[in-house]
Amino acid sequence: MQATQSLERAEGGLRESRIPRRYRDFARQLRRSKGALIGLTLLLCMVFLAVFSPLIAPYDPIELNAQDYLQSPRSEHLFGTDQYGRDVFSRVIYGARISLVIGLISVGIALLVGVLVGLVAGYYGGLLDSTLMRLIDVMLAFPGILLALAIVSILGPSLVNLMIAVGISSIPTYARLTRGSVLATRGELYVEAARVTGVPNRLILGRHILPNVVAPVIVAATLGVGAAILWAAALSFLGLGSQPPEPEWGRMLSEGRQYLRSQWWIATFPGIAIMLTVLALNMLGDGLRDALDPRLRG
Amino acid sequence: MYAYIARRMLATVPVLFGVSLLVFMMLHLVPGDPVKIMLSEFQTNPEQIKTLRAQLHLDDPLPVQYGRFVWNALQGDLGYSIRLKQPVTGIIMDNLPATLELTVAGLLFSAIFGTTLGVLAAIKQHSWLDALSMGVALIGVAMPSFWLGLLLIFAFSLRFQIFPATGGGDLKHLVLPALTLGLSAAAIIARLTRSSMLEVMHNEYVTTARAKGLREFHVVVRHALRNALIPVITIFGLQFGQLLAGTVVIETVFGRPGIGRLIVDAILAKDFPVVQGVVLIVAVGYVIANLLVDMAYAVLDPRIRYG
Numbered sequence: 001m002q003a004t005q006s007l008e009r010a011e012g013g014l015r016e017s018r019i020p021r022r023y024r025d026f027a028r029q030l031r032r033s034k035g036a037l038i039g040l041t042l043l044l045c046m047v048f049l050a051v052f053s054p055l056i057a058p059y060d061p062i063e064l065n066a067q068d069y070l071q072s073p074r075s076e077h078l079f080g081t082d083q084y085g086r087d088v089f090s091r092v093i094y095g096a097r098i099s100l101v102i103g104l105i106s107v108g109i110a111l112l113v114g115v116l117v118g119l120v121a122g123y124y125g126g127l128l129d130s131t132l133m134r135l136i137d138v139m140l141a142f143p144g145i146l147l148a149l150a151i152v153s154i155l156g157p158s159l160v161n162l163m164i165a166v167g168i169s170s171i172p173t174y175a176r177l178t179r180g181s182v183l184a185t186r187g188e189l190y191v192e193a194a195r196v197t198g199v200p201n202r203l204i205l206g207r208h209i210l211p212n213v214v215a216p217v218i219v220a221a222t223l224g225v226g227a228a229i230l231w232a233a234a235l236s237f238l239g240l241g242s243q244p245p246e247p248e249w250g251r252m253l254s255e256g257r258q259y260l261r262s263q264w265w266i267a268t269f270p271g272i273a274i275m276l277t278v279l280a281l282n283m284l285g286d287g288l289r290d291a292l293d294p295r296l297r298g
Numbered sequence: 299m300y301a302y303i304a305r306r307m308l309a310t311v312p313v314l315f316g317v318s319l320l321v322f323m324m325l326h327l328v329p330g331d332p333v334k335i336m337l338s339e340f341q342t343n344p345e346q347i348k349t350l351r352a353q354l355h356l357d358d359p360l361p362v363q364y365g366r367f368v369w370n371a372l373q374g375d376l377g378y379s380i381r382l383k384q385p386v387t388g389i390i391m392d393n394l395p396a397t398l399e400l401t402v403a404g405l406l407f408s409a410i411f412g413t414t415l416g417v418l419a420a421i422k423q424h425s426w427l428d429a430l431s432m433g434v435a436l437i438g439v440a441m442p443s444f445w446l447g448l449l450l451i452f453a454f455s456l457r458f459q460i461f462p463a464t465g466g467g468d469l470k471h472l473v474l475p476a477l478t479l480g481l482s483a484a485a486i487i488a489r490l491t492r493s494s495m496l497e498v499m500h501n502e503y504v505t506t507a508r509a510k511g512l513r514e515f516h517v518v519v520r521h522a523l524r525n526a527l528i529p530v531i532t533i534f535g536l537q538f539g540q541l542l543a544g545t546v547v548i549e550t551v552f553g554r555p556g557i558g559r560l561i562v563d564a565i566l567a568k569d570f571p572v573v574q575g576v577v578l579i580v581a582v583g584y585v586i587a588n589l590l591v592d593m594a595y596a597v598l599d600p601r602i603r604y605g
Contacts, residue, residue: 134312134313134316135316137312137313137316138312138313138316138317138320141313141314141316141317141581141584141585142317142543142577142580142581142584143536143538143539143540143542143543143580143581143584144539144540144542144543144544145543145544145546145547146543146546146577146580146581149543149546149561149565149577150320150321150324150573150577152565153324153564153565153570153573154324154327154328155329156329157565157566226440230440230442233442233444234442234443234444234546234547237442237444237547237550238546238547238550238562239562239566240562240565240566250442250444253442253444253445253448254444257448260448260451260452260456261452261456264452267445267448271442271445271448271449274442274445275437275440275441275442275445276440278439278440278441278442279436279437279440282436282439282440283436
């Protein structure tokens, strides 16, 4: 009896130990953060809307309907209709799809390039490092949305170019962050040991250094998706991003502008949608940072 | 300290070189013939395209073109706008004051509102005031500025006619745009001030000040805030740039004149010389602003002058 118990305990210990302790701590921390949970729930709702938008949206988001234009919110049109008779509710739901895809792809581009640049610059150092970092400094000389604006002006306004522009202008964040983490771990004993025993650089980077970079990068990327969505919406609002009739939130806001006085719903619901999505990502990002990096806990 | 400042100034040289090179290359990175794209909205014949190519010296080797670009820019010549039929420098100079006015107003608002919110949250940590301040900060960052602008126009111009909705000019026209522009910066400053204040308030000199029997207001403002603001000041340069770039959206929402609206119109009209000019001016202005902030930082905090 006693033997089985201790065996069970040992098994339990084994099972637990398969998940490294830091991940368990992390999960516990995250669960304790109310903000992170609210953010995660909100975000999952948005993802749900985005994935299942054709099933949830009661109307076609693009089809014009001349009879039903500028209807105020009512049971058949929950968020009312716009000047072309399109159902605002359906457009907002399809908009979740566009905005989340924009956020993910832009940050994906930025991560791919930024993390690679940061790894290489931080690990190899020397001339390569200083050259790459000067390039990043030049990119950082264009504040805020300006670099994205410049890229859009070169490539021309479209949804794809918008993602490229926002993606490229977010590269410096990840490059610098990654480089910083690499510099912090490069001198560690286990990296030194790997190098001395003749492990190739590629393997050292991938197996020993990259895992240490992951945590801060995940936090930055979570917050980055929110920022990318905001930038993309702003550029689309200016007519430099998505083009009609795409149901993009920023674009919908700009179309609803002239009806602000009496048809408030056209511009209000896409605005709420943007805010909730970005809020969700920021709350989750804050929670992740607190859980992953106890030093930053305020 | 002079060594630090000299080094810091020297470090901006390669950045400015890179910025000028990138802005110069914009025209050459455009897929297709930039001249044809620029003239696409006009009725043109091959002769005119040839003339414009010659005017822009597009047939010279790239290094020569770049050299000319920098040389001209240093003398204040940023080219000629095809759409507005005026020199770019003049157009930017006409529009820059309004944008700077808006940026400075936005920065002032964010500094005052942000630090106040942050200090209140810190000295009443875990109270409803703390929760409210941080709630405002959280929403301030997540709210798209163009939507906030529209809401303010709806509330304060259309419903209650307190402030004008659009246009530029007097102070009344500045209130809503500055608020809209500054809110997200205020939110960032509030969060930073709060955490910086919390850190400082645990220091021994704050305890000493309290032990001396100083009034709490005195302790907070004289002893804690002055030290807590040091890290906050570093992000002012950053925020200045963010706000300057943010005017692109705000000026369009409020129909204000300025270089933000100028560049949006120029991008839509493929007026590349104007786009290049505005991008160059803003980037150079931002680099200089950051340089100034770093210098102020060195003056304020002796620990920085390690050089």
